[in-house]
Amino acid sequence: MPAELVLEARDLARRYASSAPPVLDGLDFSVRRGEIVAIIGRSGSGKSTLLNLIGQMDAPDRGRIRFAGADTSGWDDAARTRFRCRSLGFVFQAYNLLPTLTVRENIALPLELNGLRDDGAVTRLMAALGIDALGERYPEDLSGGEQQRTAVARALVHRPPLVIADEPTGNLDADTGHEVITVFERAVREAGAALVMATHSTEMVGHADRVLALVHGRLVDAAP
Numbered sequence: 650m651p652a653e654l655v656l657e658a659r660d661l662a663r664r665y666a667s668s669a670p671p672v673l674d675g676l677d678f679s680v681r682r683g684e685i686v687a688i689i690g691r692s693g694s695g696k697s698t699l700l701n702l703i704g705q706m707d708a709p710d711r712g713r714i715r716f717a718g719a720d721t722s723g724w725d726d727a728a729r730t731r732f733r734c735r736s737l738g739f740v741f742q743a744y745n746l747l748p749t750l751t752v753r754e755n756i757a758l759p760l761e762l763n764g765l766r767d768d769g770a771v772t773r774l775m776a777a778l779g780i781d782a783l784g785e786r787y788p789e790d791l792s793g794g795e796q797q798r799t800a801v802a803r804a805l806v807h808r809p810p811l812v813i814a815d816e817p818t819g820n821l822d823a824d825t826g827h828e829v830i831t832v833f834e835r836a837v838r839e840a841g842a843a844l845v846m847a848t849h850s851t852e853m854v855g856h857a858d859r860v861l862a863l864v865h866g867r868l869v870d871a872a873p
């Protein structure tokens with residue numbers, strides 16, 4: 650595998666019930682260092698299913714995923730947890746913020762889990778995302794868009810090589826969505842990280858280097 654490939658998936662298949670048709674069916678995918686890839690497709694086409702597989706939250710029925718050259722199919726739970734903690738930033742469709750932690754504590758969590766010191770990244774990201782006044786608030790007291798921006802900051806704070814985002818601007822107005830994708834793009838390009846995002850937003854798609862559509866369980870090239 651060429652060194653610049655961050656992640657490569659081959660022949661992925663996933664179905665949720667033996668009676669149901671497969672959601673993913675022989676899907677191939679790869680992303681390079683520094684690349685922003687948008688995945689589009691109708692609701693229910695399998696975008697979240699795919700992101701959960703490449704984020705090691707779920708296992709495929711068939712196929713394999715390589716991360717930084719390593720075959721992940723042999724990983725045990727500890728290796729998967731280590732990958733999610735160190736190498737991955739994940740913005741969930743439903744944010745998944747921890748309710749008992751403040752905004753600042755939620756964002757700083759990946760640093761803490763990795764034993765890293767905060768060099769000011771938490772404050773910088775909060776400012777860049779326009780949530781610097783919300784640091785002491787708890788997730789339940791935030792709007793959907795504010796929770797989303799907190800989740801974006803948390804995904805970037807430890808500068809992971811791979812960032813996965815499931816509809817990262819789904820709950821944002823056009824102006825805020827523009828801010829979020831601008832911060833995302835800058836952080837990804839500066840860190841030389843890769844960003845894989847599922848989105849319905851034409852603006853997000855416009856920031857992508859490549860756009861792929863999920864159709865009948867596979868990815869096909871779509872115009873950027």
Ligand SMILES: Nc1ncnc2c1ncn2[C@@H]1O[C@H](COP(=O)(O)OP(=O)(O)OP(=O)(O)O)[C@@H](O)[C@H]1O
Pocket residue numbers: 665666672690691692693694695696697698699742
């Ligand atoms: N845990 C699950 N158990 C059973 N079926 C599931 C499960 N998760 C997803 N599905 C089904 O798999 C299909 C793909 O779902 P998925 O969430 O991946 O779609 P999506 O493209 O992310 O949609 P959206 O744009 O609405 O977020 C859907 O038909 C969904 O109902």
Ligand SMILES: [Mg+2]
Pocket residue numbers: 696697698742815847
């Ligand atoms: Mg989804």
